Amino acid sequence: MRKILAIMILGLTVLVSGLAFTAHAADTKIGFVDIDKAANDSEEGKKAVSGLKDFMASKQAAINEKGKAIEKMKADLEKQAAIISPDAKRTKLEELERSERDFQRMRSDVNAELERKRRELTESIYKEIIEVVDKVGQEGKYDAIFPIQSILSGNKSLDLTDTIIKRYNELKVSKASSKK
Numbered sequence: 001m002r003k004i005l006a007i008m009i010l011g012l013t014v015l016v017s018g019l020a021f022t023a024h025a026a027d028t029k030i031g032f033v034d035i036d037k038a039a040n041d042s043e044e045g046k047k048a049v050s051g052l053k054d055f056m057a058s059k060q061a062a063i064n065e066k067g068k069a070i071e072k073m074k075a076d077l078e079k080q081a082a083i084i085s086p087d088a089k090r091t092k093l094e095e096l097e098r099s100e101r102d103f104q105r106m107r108s109d110v111n112a113e114l115e116r117k118r119r120e121l122t123e124s125i126y127k128e129i130i131e132v133v134d135k136v137g138q139e140g141k142y143d144a145i146f147p148i149q150s151i152l153s154g155n156k157s158l159d160l161t162d163t164i165i166k167r168y169n170e171l172k173v174s175k176a177s178s179k180k
Helices: 003-026 037-043 042-081 086-139 161-179
Strands: 032-033 144-147
Touching: 003 144, 037 042, 037 086, 037 144, 042 086, 042 161, 086 144, 086 161
Parallel strands: 032 144
Antiparallel strands: none
8 A cells, every 4th residue: 555655646746747847848948040051141251251252262363373384384295295305304294293292282272271261250250159149048038049950840930040140240230330
């Protein structure tokens, strides 16, 4: 009899705890944000992407010029191969190999510089966006705001991405105007 009574009390306790949890869960306010979209669609993100494209375009012109010079060296070497001395041919081959190594190094350096610039720009944007998310969370009394990448399924009304983009843009405008 005592075992049955203990089991019934335990069951009732679990049931009441479950109901209390359900009632508390109904009061929970959550949201989610697509941080990548917020970074890319914000005005600051668009400027960063544009700046990176401009940087890459300027560097790409130099890379293309160097590539054309190497192609010209190869074509000249092929044309002259039958009529130049073996020593001159070897010298031209060494020069071509050196130019190709320089070209590969140049491409590698440009890629590394582009990656460094991208990282610098995106780190500051992401940091500021996360600060805006925190502020929106506090002001809206959210219990939790999750990155959209961790949400398998959710109500679209919980998506705060557009709000975050708007607030971030407003923050950047107000910072720019206060500097003037």
